[in-house]
Amino acid sequence: MDKFDEYNPIVIFTYFIVVTSLTIFCFNPIIILISLLGAIIYFNLISKNLRLQIQYFLLFILIALINPIFSHNGSTVLIVINDSPITLEAIVYGGFTSLMIITILYWFHSFNEIMTSDKLLYLFNKISPKFSLVLSMAFRYIPLFNKQSNKVKQTQTTLGLYKDGNIISRFIGGLRVFSIMITWALENGITTADSMSARGYGASRRTSYSIFKIRLKDIIVLFSIITLTISVIFNIVNNEITFTFYPTMIFPKLTIYSIIGYIAYIIIVLIPSINEVKERIKWKLLLSKI
């Protein structure tokens, strides 16, 4: 079997839409934790970016702390600050909201790694070639921005900007780089537009070519993803996995249906990781045979 990014873009796109939307719309702690687990495993398999993960963790704490400050709903009062109760329920709710956001960030990071612009072009060509071009340009823009800002930062350092190495000077330097980047982005946008029109963009209907085919294994995986998703959606519609946070936390009872739903979601979430691991073992085996 191939690695997950070698499947047809339709499969990959459906997969990410399903996983992320289920995480967002269920808002059930178990679903979120399962999704987070799968996201972390897959993220660490395809790119080992420890620094980014530490940033995610800090972001998690920040978002989690915001909810109890603004929401005073909940029956378990921990402390009262100026007549406003800080409740356990609000803290837990904030914690899971924050976990959900982090999970989605993880998934989209993996999505970005896998979904190259040619795949996006292939996906949206049939709907609208223009839209797919704009989309792929927009997706390209974020790494481009990062790259350019690194360049600017390096230039500024050689000019003697970050020599102090403390938080305040770094913050001020960051502001300066950001202002430079905004100017650059606007300028770059105009340049790109000019260059595109100069090369005849919009003069006639766009055509495109892609190398992707729908194979049998794509259909099998797509079918299994859809079947598993339906079993989770069945639970959502029947309120089997609806978690109540306010005013007291009520965890839905575990029934056969909900257990099937959770297991189905675990399988969905682990599909890419299983593929990846399987492929690596196969590779090792092949290497050892040589």
Added chain:
Amino acid sequence: MKNKIYKICILSKLIFLLFSFSIQVKCYEENINSEANSYAISLINNILNYKMDEASCTTIQEFIDNTLTSNAGVSSEWYVIGLSQYDNYDFSRYEQSLINYVNNNEIFSSITKIKYAMCLSAIGSTNRYITNVLNDSIGKQGIMSYIYGLHLLNNHYQSETYTKDELINILLSLQCNDGGWSLTGEKGDVDVTAMTIQSLSVYYNVSNEVHESIEKGLVFLSDRQLIDGDYMSYGNSNVESTIQVLIALSSLNINCINDPRFIKNGKTLFDGIKKYQLNNYTFSHILNNEFNENATVQVFYGMIAYLRMNNEKSSLYIFDKCDYQNVDKDVISKVNDTINDVTNNISIKYYIIICIIVISLIICLTLLILKNKNIKNYLFIIVITLLLIIILLCLNISTSNEYYGDDIKKDNPIGTVSIEIRCDTIIDKDNKDYIPKNGIILSIDQWKIEENETVYDILIQVAKKYKIQVDKEGVNSNIYIAGINYIYELQYGSLSGWMCYVNGESIPISCSAYIVYPNDHIEWLYTCDMGNDLK
């Protein structure tokens, strides 16, 4: 051989029968003549047998040691008070269990505390808890805490806060014009009147004032009796009110089946009680309803009160086993409590500040380990830490135990207002636990106010006292109430939310800018249609 075995079998069966029915037989021997008396005895035994069957116990002692002991503090108290006044049982296991319960659980209600103290006193306990309750809880929660407190003092205990005479005078002063007593308002309520009379009954023949007052109360109770012999309270005729009247009359040594004042159309209180009987042993709260535990236990101790009168014993709440002389008067725990309060008050802020300092120290240490030698970094962390500490010191932080439930001291009250919080509009729309069935979240007749207090101040004060959740948005004079008692704005449609009415008119400005005056009537009402569904 066969004959012998047969004889032994019969003999052992007889012995078994004798044992199992010995309790009933003992009681039957004493009073056979009176019909009501035998009815009372049979009821007590039937309820006990039913309860024992339910718990699969064979003897009453076993029932006390297993079921009642394991439910100590939850549901057994009235059974224990009843049983301790009925016959001699050993309650030592139950006593230990109840003491554990009161020591390990935070009990907010003063009435419940006094109930536990009464229960301990009834079973002859000398635990310190009784002294604590005597000194702390009497009179803290309205008329019921005075009544229960007087029951305790009637058993010869001493309280530091109130004497018997003070309590009697308070109760007499609370009598309504119609001769009854009530929790709130000017109209007497049957239950409260009966219970007040129970507590005052000891002084019926001692003090003239009490005598007059009780006579008035009896006239009130006599007037309120319905044609079937039962009573009505809060709009429903029910068995509990009838039972309370029976206990009140029994404590005054009035036999309700002989007294013409309490016989209507030839129907006595007993006929009133029988109305609610479902089968041999269970009762319903209101007519033709399902089994009600509360109704059944009240019938149980009501019948015991009646029997005690017939047997010329003291009233139900003068405990036979009470050991008031040896009660543990050690008040160390009380002193400790106040010290704990003070330290608690400091500590919660203290802990948070220590946490912040520890976190900043950890950050500094990691910087040191990473060999960051720039002094500005450390300065920055210190400044942030100091800022956080200053913000914390400005905030008013308290734990939920400190915040809720305390009385609010008012030095210069200029009058009282009445306040109501209701959500009638949504009781049909939802059946969540936190939405009260009758739509009334809170209703207080008299709440002291000081000068320049706003509607918002009053709301926060009552919320603090009665532990109601309030969610506010905004500051100073622009506060908006988003939710009360977990019911939030926009929860039942886009036009729903809390509205404030003072004297029947919705207030045109923010509740934290509207100043209340004495005798105002404040209403917080939940609307689903911008107020159109309210008036």
